[in-house]
Amino acid sequence: MSESVTLYDPAPAVRRRRGKGFNWARLLRYLLLLFFLIVVLIPVYVLVITSFKENATASQAWFLPENWSLENWKSAWMGFKGLPAIGPALGRTVGMVVPAAIISSFLGSMNGFVLSRWRIPYSNVIFTLILFGMFIPYQSVMVPLYQIVHGLGLPPGTPSLIFLHVVYGIPITTLIFRNYYESIPNELIESSRVDGAGMLKTYSRVVLPLSVPSFVVVLIWQFTSAWNDFLFALFFSSGNNGPVTLALYSMAGGSMLQDYGASMAAAIMSSLPTLLVYILLGKYFVGGLMSGSVKG
């Protein structure tokens, strides 16, 4: 969407007030920014140092470990005290998230195309009705949803979760694709129509090849939200067939005497894939984020 583009446009020509010598306002800005940077990163510091401590004592909590140890990482990966292991859970999550993201991208692309460029009556109303699904609290459908998913005989774990992420991903994926297709010049589609191409041909020959950037945005968005989902995981899977958020949840609160070190190592492991995507493809991540806000 246009917002994300402007957000990331470096526009060096408009950089204001550069090289005017010392500037108190700018110094103050940097000091404030630095302060907030440290505050935001405090949890990360704690997470990293605690995950490498062998016996974390409360009094030493904020200091670097005396001996850096990989013990916590090992026990989180393999599982301990009968708690679900993070290693296999990561594998299951990949197997769930990748198909879910791909299927919902294609559904969103088809809907976006029809609702923006192949005018059908009431397309605005249909679009709004679809979009509404993005805002509902899933608690308001959870009880019958649970009954219906069990009634359909969908096995708990990966199959149920793929299905749910596809269904409830339709609104956001449709939104992103529709907004993108609105920016494709109408002439392109009209000329393909004049050439006698039907809808499917126009879609596959003209529109789909132009869709790569929004496919990236949607794939990343669906990947991240399915990866980080906890609510559906809690209702539709269990420790031995569920995704990594559920395994992390039971590890972090399962026992009275919490093994903070291991759960913090597990938290890092479970977050690395989405963090890597965010750092490497941040622009596209923000693109998805902004489209969630629709238009101001």
Place this chain on the structure above:
Amino acid sequence: MPKKLRRYGPPLLLISPSLILIGVFVYALIIANFRTSLTDITTAPQTTGLAPHRIVWFENYINLFKSDAFQHSLKNLILYTVTFLVGTMFLGFLWAWLLEKRDRFEGIFRTVFLFPMAVSSVAAGVIWRWLLNSNQGTRASGLNRLFQLLHLDFLQNNWWNNNSIGIMAIAMAAIWQLSGYVMALFLAGFRGIPDELREAARVDGASEWKLYRHVLFPQLSPVALSALIIIGHMSLKAFDLIVSISKPANYQTKVPAVDMYIFKSQYYYASAAAVGVILLAFVLVLIVPYLVRMTKREK
């Protein structure tokens, strides 16, 4: 008619899977859930249809609103929402304002401020559960221990482990997670203001502060409204972070979404459904005017 069918048939066919799925899994289920909320389904055999149930109309709602436990949840939800909204709007706006000048290193600050959004609430909960540990004195860890190290012992407190305002501690974690998002919204708003506006104000001799106060800030009010609605509706749905920090069984920090989970796991499907309807009603108040406004503008 055949001409119309040829024209609109294929596109409708292409989007029909999505339309059916949304029709069933959003609209039909909302109705089914509303119906369940009017029944007396409170035992396991009733949930699978093995035992009969009957319609009790709004009894579940009346019982919910009369119970102290649910009133506590509603009060918590209000406290959480207010804290979360004030915190994210303030920080998000401030950060966007500080970064708006495109100073050097802007990208690094922006990336760091926004990164907590890419992390799951469960992972964030693991850290914040530790930071908000209520132990004090010699057993203190987390933020309480940090306060001791900084000789600010008087700041030590029970955090989420407080019956009346504990939920505000969890809102702190939510502010950490989502202020960056509000920043991104405001930053996009700032960047969307045409440069001519600034130039014109400068030519007119407006001071830097007046430029912001009278020219730039007013341009951001639509963004602020969107941000309020989005953050507000996220707050009503809050669940993951709360149960990851304090666990569902903790009375101190429960909200309606937590009640719904507990009712559901105890086979009180009727009450679980009623809580769902109540949450949906709250969200509708926020979202429907927003969607209507958006559809009108598109026309």
